[in-house]
Amino acid sequence: xxxxxEILSALNLDDFFKEETYxxxxxxxxxxxxxxxxxxxxxxxxxxxIQQALYEETAEAWKIIFKxxxxxxxxKVAANFDRDIKKAGYESHGDLPIEGYIxxxxxxxxxxxxxxxxxxxxxxxxxxxxxxxxQNSYFVAVLDDVDDFVDSLLAGILQGFLEYVxxxxxxxxxxxxxxxxxxxxxxxxxxxxRLEQIESHIGEESAEQILERLAS
Numbered sequence: 114x115x116x117x118x119e120i121l122s123a124l125n126l127d128d129f130f131k132e133e134t135y136x137x138x139x140x141x142x143x144x145x146x147x148x149x150x151x152x153x154x155x156x157x158x159x160x161x162x163i164q165q166a167l168y169e170e171t172a173e174a175w176k177i178i179f180k181x182x183x184x185x186x187x188x189k190v191a192a193n194f195d196r197d198i199k200k201a202g203y204e205s206h207g208d209l210p211i212e213g214y215i216x217x218x219x220x221x222x223x224x225x226x227x228x229x230x231x232x233x234x235x236x237x238x239x240x241x242x243x244x245x246x247x248q249n250s251y252f253v254a255v256l257d258d259v260d261d262f263v264d265s266l267l268a269g270i271l272q273g274f275l276e277y278v279x280x281x282x283x284x285x286x287x288x289x290x291x292x293x294x295x296x297x298x299x300x301x302x303x304x305x306x307r308l309e310q311i312e313s314h315i316g317e318e319s320a321e322q323i324l325e326r327l328a329s
Contacts (some may be wrong), residue, residue, distance in 0.1 A: 126213060129147060129217070148200075164259070167179075182266060184269040184272050186269070188277045190221065194214075211234065233245070240328050242301065242307075246298070252267065253292045265287065267298075268286060272302060283305065289319065311323050311327060
């Protein structure tokens with residue numbers, strides 16, 4: 114089985130993540146990637162400060178805000194990728210196999226320091242369910258004083274990205290979190306109505322048990 118880097122290389126998409134294609138302008142204080150998008154490195158202290166400020170102002174609603182921001186962000190990431198793949202010889206996103214998009218978002222997470230993401234689309238066609246597993250989560254490491262699931266922004270990114278690619282409205286939930294003792298963070302992306310049925314089981318059952326419920 115090919116790994117992410119091999120798939121991107123085979124599809125002529127590996128230039129998106131080569132550090133040598135980044136443009137550093139020290140005089141202007143800017144960093145831009147190969148498509149001209151400006152890159153900003155977010156420190157742990159900044160992200161922790163944003164979360165704490167939102168918690169003080171909105172209590173538990175900080176997770177909803179993070180998720181909504183992530184959803185918008187994910188759609189923008191997919192739209193920019195859709196625009197830029199023309200440089201690799203693809204006329205539209207319909208010409209790119211789904212493996213290209215999956216490999217792209219996996220590498221995007223790694224390159225941006227969110228953690229090591231592994232997507233599973235094996236149940237997408239028959240059961241309308243995509244799962245994602247994340248190790249070394251940025252938010253688990255940074256939000257060390259939060260005793261809760263912490264990856265709502267990343268859940269939003271996955272939702273927005275896959276909504277753009279699929280053309281369908283979706284929902285996304287983190288169903289296991291390393292912050293709460295799981296081996297890894299696990300996300301389920303499917304129709305929002307299906308996720309409503311398993312909300313009460315999140316935090317009470319393992320990710321595998323919840324996925325069984327969604328697949329049944």
